[in-house]
Amino acid sequence: MITVEGLTRKYGAFTAVDDVSFVCQPGRVTGFLGPNGAGKTTTMRVMVGLTPPTSGRVTIGGHLYQDIPNPGLHVGVLLDASAQHAGRTGREILTIGAQTMGLPSSRVDEMLELVSLSPSESKRRLRNYSLGMKQRLGIAHALLGDPSVLILDEPANGLDPAGIRWMRGLLKGYADRGGTVLLSSHLLHEVEMIADEMILIGRGKIVAQGDKKSLLAGAATATTLVTSLDNAALASALTAKGFDVQPAGEGLKVGTESVEVGRAAAENNIVLTDLRYGGAGLEDLFLELTADTQREAATEGVQA
């Protein structure tokens, strides 16, 4: 379990992380989502003691990271897959990690196999690795000590679609066995597919958190896409009811719930050929929420 309590980190006048609190539960994958520069990495760096917080604190399994002896055995960390000596081979990087943690060298082979890095690839130097290979190596490094908590910063970055699917399965299985997983991303679809719980951060502040359902339920604007045999009549009927109506492709985009559109159609005897939820899902919500943080000090309305 990761518990972040009132975490703030300032760099001079710039506040990178502003009073952030959340909890990552064991047995769940928590997605940490936000645009570039939102404070995701800073938050994760504070978690593992690389950056001291200005105020607040983070505990992992009830302890400050600095107080965990041989932390690699309890917390697997991948902050930046490229942050390794470019002149070391993949195998050597894992060997150094395993030796520090006091693990047998057989563990290195197990991890290389787990992330599908072949023996010949493992003997190449990191500077000759593709970003995807670096990510696989970084995930292998994080898993070396068989930790119960995983903290991964943008782990899907650079992975090909098959690699992303592989990682999804790996982390799901890991959480199902009781592990705590926190992974960050600026790509919503990535997180949406894998995370049980989502934390949205923008400009250093948490703008929303919860599972997908509760986040969507809290979305401010409902949009419906509708196509009918008489779009003009439907449009005027909806406009008369005070809804925002815009043409969209073959049909209309209406600023209300689908039930309202259906009701208007029924009242006017208009035949609908297509009726569906029109928001792009979390993406709209995400952009809306993070845009809000640029205009306002805080967005409390959608806190789950």
Next chain:
Amino acid sequence: MSATAALGQIDITSTPHVPMSRLAKVEFRKALDTRAGRWFAISIVGLVLVVEVIYALVADEGSKNYGDFLGIAGAVLGYFLPILIIMLVTSEASQRNGLVTFTLEPRRPRVVVAKFIAGLLLGVSVMIMGAVVAAVGTVVGMLAGGAPEWSVDGNLLFNGFVLANLIGIFIGFAIGMLLMNTPAAIVGYFAYSLILPIAVGILGALSEGFEKIAPWIEFNTAQTPLFMGDYTPTGEEWAQIAVSGTIWLIIPLAFGIMRLLRIEFK
């Protein structure tokens, strides 16, 4: 995965800390497991060999004793050992692997101690190899017609070879930790070890007053008695080493350690 993970708490009571011996062993390995580190170490020993052989062939008959060869090995090592140390320290920031190093052992002072131990082990290993190469040089000198004296002045061994190189190793640590950037630290080191003494020498030649002060404020100049004459600094010369050493070694080392303990590895 431990059973306690389900409760969200991590039981750390049965996990021992990473022992210092293991940290030091890993740091030692890190100094030599890259092409840059390994070949630099091999090149230093190789360079000592080349210089020794050339010396064996061209030196006067009377100065082909083991002590002479040892002094030369010490001088060559003295220039390059600090760079090996600088690479060991600065790669954490320049190659960015400090992110992992200090995540696996967040108590930074222990990593600093491990680096000191690894650096000293590395330095002593290279010194022993230097001493062996000096013996090879002496044999080559013998084959080239010399009749070497094999016994070595204890002062030469301890002051000119061991102490001077230990100082060099700690200079490497100080500059490395202070600058935390490999190219900058190497340039800084050469400025300190080559340009500074020349500048001091020129100033000393221009001003007799400055020449008297120089060994008190310039560490290279102060160390000269360690490997000149009878390799035994006088009381005043030891005092000069202590004073200039405080300025150029102790203070930078202290600031360097403080920096390493606080720096944010990005």
